Amino acid sequence: MLEEGQVSGLDLTSPALHAEHDLSAVWRYLRTHHPLHRHPSRAGAPPFWVVTRYADVVTALRDGRRLTSTAGNVLETLLAGGDSATGKMLAVSDGPRHAEVRRIIAGALTSDVFARLTRGIEEQVRSLVAGALEREDCDFGEDVAAQVPLRTICDMLAVPDADRAHIHRLGSSSVSSHVPSHTATDAWTAKNELLAYFIELVEERRGGSGDDLISVLANARVHGRPLGSDEIVFNCYSLILGGDETTRLAMTGAVLALGENPAQWRALREGRVFLDTAVDEVLRWTTPSRHIGRLAVEPTEIGGGRVEAGDIVTVWLASANFDEREFPEPEQFRLDRTPNRHLTFAYGPHFCIGARLGRIQLAATLATLRDQVSEITVTGTPRRVYSNFLGGTCNLPVLLRAA
Numbered sequence: 001m002l003e004e005g006q007v008s009g010l011d012l013t014s015p016a017l018h019a020e021h022d023l024s025a026v027w028r029y030l031r032t033h034h035p036l037h038r039h040p041s042r043a044g045a046p047p048f049w050v051v052t053r054y055a056d057v058v059t060a061l062r063d064g065r066r067l068t069s070t071a072g073n074v075l076e077t078l079l080a081g082g083d084s085a086t087g088k089m090l091a092v093s094d095g096p097r098h099a100e101v102r103r104i105i106a107g108a109l110t111s112d113v114f115a116r117l118t119r120g121i122e123e124q125v126r127s128l129v130a131g132a133l134e135r136e137d138c139d140f141g142e143d144v145a146a147q148v149p150l151r152t153i154c155d156m157l158a159v160p161d162a163d164r165a166h167i168h169r170l171g172s173s174s175v176s177s178h179v180p181s182h183t184a185t186d187a188w189t190a191k192n193e194l195l196a197y198f199i200e201l202v203e204e205r206r207g208g209s210g211d212d213l214i215s216v217l218a219n220a221r222v223h224g225r226p227l228g229s230d231e232i233v234f235n236c237y238s239l240i241l242g243g244d245e246t247t248r249l250a251m252t253g254a255v256l257a258l259g260e261n262p263a264q265w266r267a268l269r270e271g272r273v274f275l276d277t278a279v280d281e282v283l284r285w286t287t288p289s290r291h292i293g294r295l296a297v298e299p300t301e302i303g304g305g306r307v308e309a310g311d312i313v314t315v316w317l318a319s320a321n322f323d324e325r326e327f328p329e330p331e332q333f334r335l336d337r338t339p340n341r342h343l344t345f346a347y348g349p350h351f352c353i354g355a356r357l358g359r360i361q362l363a364a365t366l367a368t369l370r371d372q373v374s375e376i377t378v379t380g381t382p383r384r385v386y387s388n389f390l391g392g393t394c395n396l397p398v399l400l401r402a403a
Contacts, residue, residue, distance in 0.1 A: 007034075011042050012050065012314075013075055015386040018290065024331065027052055027319035036303030039314075045079040048293075048312035054323035054343070056303040057315040060294060061347040064094050067294035067313055069350060074389045076187075078293045078312045089234035091242075091350065098349065100222045101235065105353055108216040117152060118360050124148055125364045129372055133402045137379060140396045141252040148361055149247035153239055158212035163197070168244060170194040194240065198233040213239070243354045246288040249385065249392035250344075250358070251365050253286035256393050258369070259376040261333045268335055268370050269403075278335040279362045284342035285333050290318040290391040292346060317343050318391060375401040 007029055011017060030037050030052040037050040051057055060067055070086050070093065077083040083092045090102055128147055132138040150168045153159075159167055170190045198214070205215045206226075217232040258265040267273045296311045307313055321342050322330040345352035352358070369376070380397030 007037075008040065012039055013042055013045070013079065013388050015388050018388055018391050019384040019386045023318070024322065027316065027322060031319060031323055031325075036305035036307075046312060048075070048078070048314055049307055051303050051313060051315045052319035052323075053303060054320040054326040057317065057320040057343060058347050060302055060313060060315045061292065061343075061350065063300065064349050066296060066298050066300045068094055068297050069294060070094055071295035072293055073350075074293050075291065075314060076389070078295065078314075085234040085237075088228070088231040089238050090353065091238050094349070097222075101227070101231070102353060104217065104220045104222075104227075105213065105235065108211075108213050109353075109356075113156075114356065114360070117155065117357065118364075120155060121148060121152055121361055122364045122368075124151060125361075125368045126372070129368045129400070132400050133372065136399050136401065138398060138400065140255045140398050140400075141248065141383075141394050145248045145251035145255075145365075148251065148365070149244045152247075152357065152361065153243040156213045156243075157201075157236060157239070158210060158214060159201070167194070167197070167240065170197070191237070194237055195233050198236045199229055201236075202229050202232045239354065242352060243357060245385075245390055247358050247361050249288040249390060249394065250282060250286045250362060252393045252396050253288075254282040254362065254365060255369070255376060255398060256378065256382055256396055257282065257285055257333050259378045259398060264333055264335050265376060268366065269374075271370075273335040275363050275366055277338055277340065278366050279359050280340040280342060281333065281335050281337045282362055282366070283344040283358075284321045284327070284337070284340060286392050287318050287321045287342075287344050288390055288392050289344070289346075290387075290389055291316045292350075317346075372403055373400050374403040375399075377401075 007026055010026065017023070030050065035051070035053045035056055037052070039048050039050050041047045051060055069091065072078040072080075072083040072086075073091050086092050087097060090098060090105070093101070125144070125148055128144045132140070132143055138144070146168065150164060154164045154167060170193050201214050202218050205212075206218045208215055208219070214232065214236060217227055217235065220227055258268065268278060291314045294313045294315070296307045296309055296313055298309050300307050302313075321327070321344065324330055326341065327337070345355040345358070377399040378396065379399050382393045383395035385392060385394045
């Protein structure tokens with residue numbers, strides 16, 4: 001049984017805490033006793049509020065007027081005092097500008113684009129799983145899951161094939177790491193290299209006729225004016241982060257969950273659960289984005305307490321998606337769970353613009369496993385990503401046997 005001192009002594013900004021410990025009991029304690037928890041200052045950084053209940057998280061994400069994303073949407077930038085992409089990247093923009101740029105990106109994701117991407121995703125997943133079956137032993141995180149979202153996003157952005165491995169390395173390094181020695185300087189360097197890379201692509205494609213997303217943004221106009229290069233680059237960066245590492249973690253987490261829950265694996269293989277509900281349960285169960293941050297611009301009531309203007313507020317999806325007030329038996333992995341109103345793609349104005357694409361990739365993964373694989377055996381110790389923002393399994397040694 002956790003005690004107050006144990007919880008208040010935890011440092012939720014620590015990547016190692018999230019990678020090396022199961023925080024389920026911590027979230028349960030906070031939901032029960034302190035749904036609005038004041039996290040103390042660490043290493044000179046300001047204190048911040050921690051919101052853990054499902055209903056309170058929904059309330060916070062819906063309220064873009066009093067809780068703004070423009071000062072940053074993750075702990076790293078909020079604690080540092082701001083985000084250089086404010087007003088330029090969708091994730092850290094609010095109001096009309098956010099709606100206008102979001103409309104351009106959503107407009108580029110036509111039914112034809114999704115149909116083409118879906119075909120490519122399904123073919124790639126089948127090919128990668130077939131290769132894993134030939135070898136039997138594989139690291140699902142590296143050999144399968146890391147390949148699919150990277151190719152999908154790079155296809156959308158028309159990134160040259162020769163550059164894609166480089167883009168994946170920079171993208172994953174900018175927000176997380178697979179090793180505890182990764183530093184803030186390493187992340188900052190990776191982010192800037194990624195931004196510099198996309199600046200070159202944007203300038204190459206201005207005035208062109210391409211239908212890739214970079215070309216669409218480079219040639220779009222809002223109120224008669226083109227988007228700035230920095231605005232386009234920041235949104236490319238956001239798409240890489242939102243569409244690459246998070247999907248990889250969800251795909252790898254799905255295989256781990258199936259390997260650890262043989263009854264659910266049998267239900268999927270025997271067709272006793274629908275793919276749509278299975279995808280939603282995987283999304284809830286893995287919750288790759290652990291938290292979302294906001295800055296209060298005026299006082300507001302939340303979680304039974306009061307937040308003042310200027311306070312940093314973090315809502316923890318990793319807790320809300322397991323809130324017993326919303327999900328019966330939340331600690332059980334159930335592929336037939338319905339309803340399943342998880343918050344993995346957030347909520348409100350900042351609902352993930354790539355949600356449909358993420359679902360397509362997970363559905364292709366589950367369908368391929370169902371059709372091609374008879375047995376999933378975890379053969380080594382899963383490794384978790386080091387980050388206070390992303391969470392989940394990045395490396396998963398498994399043995400797959402063909403159906």
